[in-house]
Amino acid sequence: MSVERFARKELLNIKGRAASRVTLRRIPGLINLGAGDPDFNHPAFIADAVHKAMMEGHTHYVFGGDPDFKRAIADYYRKYGVEVDGEKQVVLTSGGSQAIFQAFAAILNPGDELIVLNPAYQGYNGPTTYFGAKMVRANMTKDENGLFRPDIGNIEAAVTDRTKALIICNPDNPAGCVYTRKELEAIAELAVEKDFIVLADEIYTEFIWGGRKHETIIDMPGMLERTMVLMSFSKTFAWTGCRAGYIIAGPELAALVGRVPMGICSVPVAFQRAGIEALKRGWDFVKEMRSHYEKRIEYCVKRMNEIPGVRCPRPEGTFYIFPDISELGVPSAKFVEGFFKEEKVRIVPGTQYGSNGEGHIRLALVRPLKDLEEVMNRFERYAKKFK
Amino acid sequence: MSVERFARKELLNIKGRAASRVTLRRIPGLINLGAGDPDFNHPAFIADAVHKAMMEGHTHYVFGGDPDFKRAIADYYRKYGVEVDGEKQVVLTSGGSQAIFQAFAAILNPGDELIVLNPAYQGYNGPTTYFGAKMVRANMTKDENGLFRPDIGNIEAAVTDRTKALIICNPDNPAGCVYTRKELEAIAELAVEKDFIVLADEIYTEFIWGGRKHETIIDMPGMLERTMVLMSFSKTFAWTGCRAGYIIAGPELAALVGRVPMGICSVPVAFQRAGIEALKRGWDFVKEMRSHYEKRIEYCVKRMNEIPGVRCPRPEGTFYIFPDISELGVPSAKFVEGFFKEEKVRIVPGTQYGSNGEGHIRLALVRPLKDLEEVMNRFERYAKKFK
Numbered sequence: 001m002s003v004e005r006f007a008r009k010e011l012l013n014i015k016g017r018a019a020s021r022v023t024l025r026r027i028p029g030l031i032n033l034g035a036g037d038p039d040f041n042h043p044a045f046i047a048d049a050v051h052k053a054m055m056e057g058h059t060h061y062v063f064g065g066d067p068d069f070k071r072a073i074a075d076y077y078r079k080y081g082v083e084v085d086g087e088k089q090v091v092l093t094s095g096g097s098q099a100i101f102q103a104f105a106a107i108l109n110p111g112d113e114l115i116v117l118n119p120a121y122q123g124y125n126g127p128t129t130y131f132g133a134k135m136v137r138a139n140m141t142k143d144e145n146g147l148f149r150p151d152i153g154n155i156e157a158a159v160t161d162r163t164k165a166l167i168i169c170n171p172d173n174p175a176g177c178v179y180t181r182k183e184l185e186a187i188a189e190l191a192v193e194k195d196f197i198v199l200a201d202e203i204y205t206e207f208i209w210g211g212r213k214h215e216t217i218i219d220m221p222g223m224l225e226r227t228m229v230l231m232s233f234s235k236t237f238a239w240t241g242c243r244a245g246y247i248i249a250g251p252e253l254a255a256l257v258g259r260v261p262m263g264i265c266s267v268p269v270a271f272q273r274a275g276i277e278a279l280k281r282g283w284d285f286v287k288e289m290r291s292h293y294e295k296r297i298e299y300c301v302k303r304m305n306e307i308p309g310v311r312c313p314r315p316e317g318t319f320y321i322f323p324d325i326s327e328l329g330v331p332s333a334k335f336v337e338g339f340f341k342e343e344k345v346r347i348v349p350g351t352q353y354g355s356n357g358e359g360h361i362r363l364a365l366v367r368p369l370k371d372l373e374e375v376m377n378r379f380e381r382y383a384k385k386f387k
Numbered sequence: 388m389s390v391e392r393f394a395r396k397e398l399l400n401i402k403g404r405a406a407s408r409v410t411l412r413r414i415p416g417l418i419n420l421g422a423g424d425p426d427f428n429h430p431a432f433i434a435d436a437v438h439k440a441m442m443e444g445h446t447h448y449v450f451g452g453d454p455d456f457k458r459a460i461a462d463y464y465r466k467y468g469v470e471v472d473g474e475k476q477v478v479l480t481s482g483g484s485q486a487i488f489q490a491f492a493a494i495l496n497p498g499d500e501l502i503v504l505n506p507a508y509q510g511y512n513g514p515t516t517y518f519g520a521k522m523v524r525a526n527m528t529k530d531e532n533g534l535f536r537p538d539i540g541n542i543e544a545a546v547t548d549r550t551k552a553l554i555i556c557n558p559d560n561p562a563g564c565v566y567t568r569k570e571l572e573a574i575a576e577l578a579v580e581k582d583f584i585v586l587a588d589e590i591y592t593e594f595i596w597g598g599r600k601h602e603t604i605i606d607m608p609g610m611l612e613r614t615m616v617l618m619s620f621s622k623t624f625a626w627t628g629c630r631a632g633y634i635i636a637g638p639e640l641a642a643l644v645g646r647v648p649m650g651i652c653s654v655p656v657a658f659q660r661a662g663i664e665a666l667k668r669g670w671d672f673v674k675e676m677r678s679h680y681e682k683r684i685e686y687c688v689k690r691m692n693e694i695p696g697v698r699c700p701r702p703e704g705t706f707y708i709f710p711d712i713s714e715l716g717v718p719s720a721k722f723v724e725g726f727f728k729e730e731k732v733r734i735v736p737g738t739q740y741g742s743n744g745e746g747h748i749r750l751a752l753v754r755p756l757k758d759l760e761e762v763m764n765r766f767e768r769y770a771k772k773f774k
């Protein structure tokens with residue numbers, strides 16, 4: 001007699017978690033470019049700030065979150081040209097992954113439709129299934145540089161009278177594009193016209209290359225009341241293990257999201273205090289990370305494009321590359337599996353991001369250049385087998 | 388045009404959060420015995436352990452949680468006579484409140500029934516409503532000491548063929564009873580016979596008085612596959628702001644709960660490392676807190692029972708008292724409101740825990756004895772107005 005008889009029925013359509021990194025760490029020689037976990041350790045002043053806050057007694061409930069922290073977040077987000085009220089427009093979450101769940105939890109009923117681009121971050125799948133909503137995919141199309149971009153025609157074609165929301169990732173994981181103002185305006189117009197919500201996953205805003213500037217859809221006409229910006233400290237400050245994220249939305253929508261009874265504010269109060277410090281003094285560290293990522297991207301893109309049958313556009317944002325290996329004539333899942341087995345490098349097949357990701361692979365450039373040189377050597381050797 | 392048109396429909400039945408403690412703190416002279424937030428600050432070695440872990444680089448993803456932390460939890464729980472496999476039976480959550488949400492999230496569909504005692508902790512209400520489940524209340528009845536206890540007859544009468552689960556709180560907030568082995572066995576037998584799950588909220592196990600011992604229902608015949616124990620570090624180590632909780636269940640049920648896609652493990656990894664230390668070296672601190680709570684309970688129970696029209700049983704567990712003020716002839720909500728206005732003491736009306744709590748009030752003894760003396764003076768003065 002299985003315990004599944006007790007399960008919420010939608011949960012049965014969700015698989016268990018994949019093997020943990022702990023397991024992977026046990027394989028000697030493995031280089032893991034699978035998960036987007038930066039290899040940087042945040043500066044000591046963050047640990048000091050947590051310690052100080054704990055010693056000062058910031059170890060007790062602060063229902064709804066520390067107002068100073070929420071104000072600091074609002075001040076930070078102002079750099080994207082948006083006036084945000086920390087008290088009324090910021091909802092704290094346990095990292096970006098919980099921001100996704102909580103945003104979905106606020107709006108989705110079974111039968112609702114959520115438009116998700118193809119390819120798109122696979123972390124949207126579980127929560128969609130969980131809430132019994134239907135994921136309607138809208139294919140991205142490639143620009144002249146070979147970079148996947150949002151296709152407004154495909155998005156429009158995916159809208160029905162059951163569409164509750166569209167989720168975008170800007171800068172985009174895995175595709176690497178940074179939305180242009182024109183693209184955002186087109187999406188905003190459609191959202192207002194068809195009356196749906198836009199969930200804007202913006203966790204990579206600090207990692208935009210080539211002088212491009214991040215623009216946010218919440219700033220477009222009519223979007224304040226229909227946008228939830230999903231944010232996280234995880235990538236910005238290499239804080240993945242510290243679980244601090246947040247949602248920015250218009251006051252009414254933020255209040256609605258805040259009503260999801262997921263428990264008392266998930267971010268430990270001492271980390272909220274340290275978050276204030278990070279937003280104040282963490283930018284040299286971010287700048288340093290950025291400089292490393294740029295060098296890594298430059299190196300790997302160059303090496304990839306030297307390999308026959310591989311085409312690798314330079315990402316406009318994020319620290320991922322998403323090369324096209326379709327000319328090698330092997331399904332990307334099979335390619336990735338073999339690469340792991342034969343060369344001990346963990347990367348992700350494009351199909352994990354949707355059917356349109358077939359023929360692509362994602363590498364998270366979260367290892368030092370030296371390791372990436374080794375990865376590229378192994379990659380070149382492995383790829384040549386198919387050509 | 389309200390944003391409520393976008394809302395998940397069940398969410399509209401959930402109210403916003405109450406005024407934060409920050410707001411209350413601004414009232415001069417206020418003594419807050421409302422929330423169960425211990426007034427103790429945990430020992431410095433905990434802050435040191437967090438700092439050390441962060442400096443050692445425990446700031447990155449550990450999917451599914453740190454195996455050492457889960458093992459330490461399993462070792463700890465063994466004191467209640469249960470063999471627990473840390474890897475397979477422990478699911479980490481952001482405090483006890485998220486343990487509640489996640490447990491409900493694993494099993495509830497709209498129309499399912501959840502049996503909740505009356506009175507019971509009001510934190511069960513929001514998640515039940517959120518999942519569209521029906522809360523069926525089973526009145527507790529008073530024992531010869533005036534203490535509310537679970538009534539197996541009432542629980543049995545509440546069972547229908549839609550019953551998915553029963554939630555109990557042992558030791559009980561707000562009632563203060565500690566379940567006897569007999570009571571647990573009767574509930575276990577019923578759960579097996581009628582095939583429902585028992586959610587056992589056990590966050591107060593370290594606060595049991597008078598030589599009583601905590602026993603857990605997961606240990607009863609047939610219960611391993613149908614019990615989720617909801618636990619938290621919040622009360623045990625006065626860690627309310629650190630948001631560390633967990634669920635213990637049989638391996639199959641734990642795997643099911645772990646599949647709820649609420650995000651990557653909510654407890655910051657450095658706090659998980661510190662949690663290992665707390666479970667190793669935190670017990671002198673717990674002992675000290677216990678000794679304070681016992682004195683506070685003794686004092687307040689005595690003072691309460693000296694007031695005409697008030698009857699206050701001594702709790703068997705927890706750090707709450709739940710006096711019966713029905714003889715004062717005033718609804719408890721009105722009594723509490725007046726007490727706050729006239730005497731600046733925040734307590735909770737029994738009706739917040741269900742209709743059967745009418746005529747009662749809950750005081751969380753989370754202030755030093757000196758403050759509680761002042762509270763009792765104010766209480767005595769205020770109560771005399773009604774007699």
